[in-house]
Amino acid sequence: MDWAASSPLVDEDHVQQLKEQGWFIIDDFLPEELAVSLRAEAKQAYEDGKFSQHRFQFGSGTFEKPSIFEADLHDETLQEPLASFAELLFEESLGQRLNHWWPELALEEGFRAKTLKVQRNGGQGGCFPCHYDNSGPPSKRSITCLVYLNPDWTDGDGGELVLHPFLEPDIIIAPLMRRAVFFRSDLILHSVRPSSAERFCFTLWLDGPTNSREDVNLTAKLLRSELETVDFLKRSPVQRSVSRAVNSELYEESLLACMSGMPGCDEMLQGHRQHVTQQLAHPQLGPFVEFLRSFTCSETVRLCEPLTADVFRRKQDWARRRVDFAWTLGSNNNHPVRSCRVVWKFWIDDD
Ligand SMILES: O=C(O)CCC(=O)C(=O)O
C-alpha cells in the first residue's frame, strides 16, 4: 500500500489554505489502484456484516442516523477484514507532513492520537446535519481528513459534503473518487446532503492540542469590540459558542433533512430551538448574535468536477470578493445596516 506516497501531495500551499480558510481539497490524493481496492475492501466488509449503524449522542440520549453505517478501525476485530484501512491508522506520514509545514499544529503521533472510520451511506437519503467534528472539550480532534471512494458519482446523486465556514459562502463538495477534503475539526461547521446513491468514504481524524481557554470562551471583551470580533471569530474555534444561533435555519433544515420522522428528531429540534432562544434573550449575547446574523450570506461555491488548481483559485477569489462586498455593505459606519443584509442565491457551476 502506497499511502505514504500520497502525503507529499500535502504541500505548503495547502497548509496556507488551511491557515487562512480552515480547509483545502486535493483531488488526486490516492493512486487510482489504491482507491479502487479500498472501495472493494469496504464493500466486501459491509456485505460481511462488519459495519454498524452510525450512532450519535445528543443531550443525554443516543440516536441512530438512518442509512449511515460505519466501521471504526480501533476495533481490533475489524483490522483484518479492513486491513488496508488499518494500515492508514498506523501510518504517520500525513500528520508529520502537516506538522512540517505548520509546526504549531503539533499533531500527536501514534495510533491512539488518530481515529479512522470507514463509512457507507446506503443511499436512501442518508445524510449528516450541521456539526463540528470537535464540538468542544474533551475532544482532541484537530484535523479531519475525508477521502471519497465513489467512481460513479454523478450530479443528482446528492451526498455532497457542504462546508459552512463562519459567515462565508458555503462550499458544496461532490464526493468524487480519490478526492480528499481536509479541514480544521474545531473550526469548520459542515453537513452532508441526502444521498440517493450508495456512497463510500473514510475519515481520518488527527488529534492535537485544541480547546484551549481562548478556543472555548467567548468573553465580554470580545462582545464589545464587535467588528474586530467578527474577523476574529472567522478564524477562531470560539465561533462554536454562537454557531447555532447565528446559523439557526441551517441547523434546522439540515436536521430535518437527516432525521425527520426518526426517534430523537423532535427532541433535537426542541433542544436546538431552546438553545437559540436562550442566547437571543441574553442581554449582551442576544444583540451580538443579531449583529453576526446580519453578515450571513447564503451564496454558495460548488465544487463538483475535479479541480485544476487554476479553476479552484478563481472560485476562491470570486467567493472572497463577494464576501468583501458584503462586508462593506454590512458594516457601514460601524453599524450593521439591517436593510442591506446581503443574501445572494446563485451558483457558479460553470466558469
Ligand atoms: O460523509 C461525509 O462526507 C462526512 C461525514 C462526517 O461529517 C462525519 O463523519 O463527521
Ligand SMILES: [Fe+2]
Ligand atoms: Fe463531520
